[in-house]
Amino acid sequence: MRFLIIPGVIAAFSIAVICAAVQLDLSPPMIVGDSLQPRVFPILLMVINLILAALLASQYRKESPGKVQWEGPQTWGSIVLFVIFFPITVYVDMMIGIAVVMFAMCLLWGERRILVAGTLALATPVSIFFLFDLVLRVRFPRGLFTNWYYG
Amino acid sequence: MVEALQAMGSVVLDPYLILLILITTIMGVVIGVLPGLGATTGAALLLPFTLTMEPVHAIAVLATIYVSATFAGSITAILINTPGTSAAAATTFDGYPLAQRGEAGRALGIAVVSSTIGGLFSIIVLCIAAPMLARVAYEFRPPEYFALALFGLSMLASISAGGTVRNLMGGVFGVWLATIGAEPTTGIERFMFGNYELYEGLSFVPVFIGLFAMSELLVQSSRVNRLVDKIAMKAVKLPSREDYKRIWKTVLRSCGIGTFIGILPAEGATVASMIGYAEARRWSKNKEEFGKGAIEGIAGAEAANNAATGGAMVPTMVLGIPGSGTTAVILVGLMVHGLRPGPYLFTEQVDKVYQIFGAMLLANLMFMAMGLYASKLFARISLVPLQMLWPIVFALAVIGAYALSSSLLDVWIALIFGVIGFLARRHGFAVAPIAVGLILGEMVETNFQNSLKMFEGNWWQILTQPLAALFLLLAFFGLFSTPIAKWFTSRRS
Numbered sequence: 001m002r003f004l005i006i007p008g009v010i011a012a013f014s015i016a017v018i019c020a021a022v023q024l025d026l027s028p029p030m031i032v033g034d035s036l037q038p039r040v041f042p043i044l045l046m047v048i049n050l051i052l053a054a055l056l057a058s059q060y061r062k063e064s065p066g067k068v069q070w071e072g073p074q075t076w077g078s079i080v081l082f083v084i085f086f087p088i089t090v091y092v093d094m095m096i097g098i099a100v101v102m103f104a105m106c107l108l109w110g111e112r113r114i115l116v117a118g119t120l121a122l123a124t125p126v127s128i129f130f131l132f133d134l135v136l137r138v139r140f141p142r143g144l145f146t147n148w149y150y151g
Numbered sequence: 152m153v154e155a156l157q158a159m160g161s162v163v164l165d166p167y168l169i170l171l172i173l174i175t176t177i178m179g180v181v182i183g184v185l186p187g188l189g190a191t192t193g194a195a196l197l198l199p200f201t202l203t204m205e206p207v208h209a210i211a212v213l214a215t216i217y218v219s220a221t222f223a224g225s226i227t228a229i230l231i232n233t234p235g236t237s238a239a240a241a242t243t244f245d246g247y248p249l250a251q252r253g254e255a256g257r258a259l260g261i262a263v264v265s266s267t268i269g270g271l272f273s274i275i276v277l278c279i280a281a282p283m284l285a286r287v288a289y290e291f292r293p294p295e296y297f298a299l300a301l302f303g304l305s306m307l308a309s310i311s312a313g314g315t316v317r318n319l320m321g322g323v324f325g326v327w328l329a330t331i332g333a334e335p336t337t338g339i340e341r342f343m344f345g346n347y348e349l350y351e352g353l354s355f356v357p358v359f360i361g362l363f364a365m366s367e368l369l370v371q372s373s374r375v376n377r378l379v380d381k382i383a384m385k386a387v388k389l390p391s392r393e394d395y396k397r398i399w400k401t402v403l404r405s406c407g408i409g410t411f412i413g414i415l416p417a418e419g420a421t422v423a424s425m426i427g428y429a430e431a432r433r434w435s436k437n438k439e440e441f442g443k444g445a446i447e448g449i450a451g452a453e454a455a456n457n458a459a460t461g462g463a464m465v466p467t468m469v470l471g472i473p474g475s476g477t478t479a480v481i482l483v484g485l486m487v488h489g490l491r492p493g494p495y496l497f498t499e500q501v502d503k504v505y506q507i508f509g510a511m512l513l514a515n516l517m518f519m520a521m522g523l524y525a526s527k528l529f530a531r532i533s534l535v536p537l538q539m540l541w542p543i544v545f546a547l548a549v550i551g552a553y554a555l556s557s558s559l560l561d562v563w564i565a566l567i568f569g570v571i572g573f574l575a576r577r578h579g580f581a582v583a584p585i586a587v588g589l590i591l592g593e594m595v596e597t598n599f600q601n602s603l604k605m606f607e608g609n610w611w612q613i614l615t616q617p618l619a620a621l622f623l624l625l626a627f628f629g630l631f632s633t634p635i636a637k638w639f640t641s642r643r644s
Contacts, residue, residue, distance in 0.1 A: 006578055020342060024341055027339050035600040035601070041599070045330070082569065109541065110538050124543050136200070136554065141557075
């Protein structure tokens with residue numbers, strides 16, 4: 001039954017989208033005219049996806065997709081760092097979030113020299129920040145560092 | 152024609168643009184030699200940096216990254232048996248064995264010369280074919296555009312890596328992503344779940360940064376402990392007269408193949424290099440040398456992959472249909488900078504179009520110079536530790552995603568699509584169809600709706616339009632020719 005996992009996930013997603021689509025507002029017939037209601041096109045797409053999921057399942061049944069190798073701690077750790085980046089950015093500061101994630105990612109991926117990882121984690125966001133702020137005139141979201149910098 | 156040449160020539164009178172192309176060529180070569188950082192990721196990461204530039208300069212930067220990174224993949228393919236970009240995968244077949252025989256400089260010289268000829272040839276074709284195609288495209292109405300978009304999606308699904316069904320699913324998912332936001336004609340909100348920042352739909356840039364850069368970061372994380380064999384090289388050698396005699400036919404053939412494949416809406420450079428290599432082998436008198444260091448193999452693959460870069464720009468600029476992941480990013484760049492892709496670009500802003508072509512021409516000459524004189528240095532860059540390179544890419548990606556509309560939502564979108572792209576690739580789905588589906592989504596839906604209005608709800612009348620019917624027929628054959636052929640073969644046997 002392993003061959004059903006991926007097509008099953010895709011089919012479940014498609015059904016969820018169809019359920020969400022049928023709840024979309026209807027447009028007055030005067031505006032829609034001869035074309036389709038806004039909900040029809042996404043439903044049509046997801047029906048195609050369901051057919052494709054069935055085809056994929058039959059393909060996988062004939063030729064097993066093969067066991068996908070489980071990634072090492074670096075990959076899953078990096079995804080966890082993406083998640084950690086969210087609260088740091090929202091509640092502390094985006095630049096600090098980037099520095100923390102960069103530092104942790106360096107160490108997680110095998111960098112043994114803490115000083116090198118620290119320098120990289122500090123120098124990169126600071127230099128990119130100044131480039132975007134001074135040259136490209138991009139304002140970054142308010143936080144601990146940006147509050148101090150912007151005043 | 153004279154105006155076009157004048158516009159192209161004006162590039163050399165703009166010192167700022169020349170400097171920009173020079174810097175970007177260096178960056179493109181660096182991006183090309185760094186493992187995992189291909190032209191698409193590089194262009195997606197650099198797009199936010201072009202925000203304050205003039206449109207021509209911005210697109211020249213992206214196009215330069217495209218051509219130079221496509222070439223640079225061959226440097227690491229030859230010296231460390233690791234293609235810097237997927238388009239250089241075919242170069243490893245003979246480039247690395249030749250380098251192992253102590254002829255790395257010769258292998259690189261052939262790669263440089265073939266790539267340059269391929270690139271220049273395709274730009275000449277681009278200059279001739281694009282305006283001609285634009286004249287045809289003036290006649291396109293909604294049914295033709297709808298059929299053309301479907302043709303583009305079907306070609307991408309049938310040719311690019313990942314298998315037809317999985318690619319089609321990616322394309323459909325991308326088209327669905329394009330439905331998020333307010334529906335263009337009625338204004339009805341779709342799949343926004345109360346988030347009004349999504350009213351105008353998903354921004355392309357953060358989605359692309361997620362799909363290409365963030366997902367590549369996660370893919371590379373599993374390769375962090377990989378060891379590579381580095382081959383020593385004294386200097387790049389230009390091909391000898393004997394070499395030229397052996398490869399000129401291969402180069403010319405691959406120029407044609409690469410440009411043609413590039414023009415088709417599909418994954419240009421990678422497919423082109425594979426076919427270029429296969430054809431070089433098929434026509435060669437020294438078939439037994441292939442896989443052991445045949446110079447025709449290097450020339451065939453390299454001329455084809457760079458020829459595809461100019462070819463892929465034809466549908467991108469003329470029809471608004473990207474030929475590959477990188478041209479999808481360039482297409483977004485055109486839109487962000489107010490250059491609306493399509494046939495009208497060739498009447499309303501023709502000078503800008505030819506300036507972009509001129510910049511691509513210059514970029515080809517610059518990467519040739521760099522390839523000849525600095526390959527050794529660039530090859531060293533490829534050995535930069537991944538644990539230092541990819542955290543920098545993370546920072547660039549996050550800030551790049553934020554910078555376009557100063558929205559934190561875009562950062563979350565980039566991160567989410569990074570994980571989606573990684574999971575998709577982990578299970579054999581390519582991410583390029585998702586990106587192209589997202590770009591073509593609005594084109595598909597809007598033109599389908601308009602066609603229905605045109606034909607008073609009779610959708611089948613789309614088939615009565617000759618060009619639309621032709622595109623739909625091509626799409627059908629693109630998708631079903633292989634299963635139909637298989638079915639016939641099994642019946643016969």
